[in-house]
Amino acid sequence: MMLRWLAGNGSCKNGACPTLWGTENGDYVVQGYVITDRHRLAELNLPDGESAVVIPAAVLEGYFRAQG
Template identity: 65%
Template sequence: MGAPLRKLSGDPDCKNGTCPALWGTETKESYVVQGYIETDPERLAQLDLPEGEMAVIVPAAVLEEYFRARR
């Protein structure tokens, strides 16, 4: 089992508790982003993702909440 994550911010409009969020890793050297999988072929083509990577959509409020809290 991987190291525990800690929730840093989440979608303030979330009603069910399993919405897009930003998570911190134990080492504080990286983040885990929880969001909706990007499925638009035109957007995915622009990203040119390598094998093993995935694009997710995260509401701006999730990141704004995180950066506001860090000030």
């Protein structure tokens, strides 16, 4: 899967900052902070094989502003 940077902290030096990526299929990959709080995870009721991450609103807002 080829990824292209769409939005995030462009000055991030180590690549470990929340980021929105696009794929060649037109899908999105979100890189963010893993949710580890048991109560939040229970609310999500995730099936096996799925995970959840937190991505700052500014990352998505920056992407949508650039699209507008």
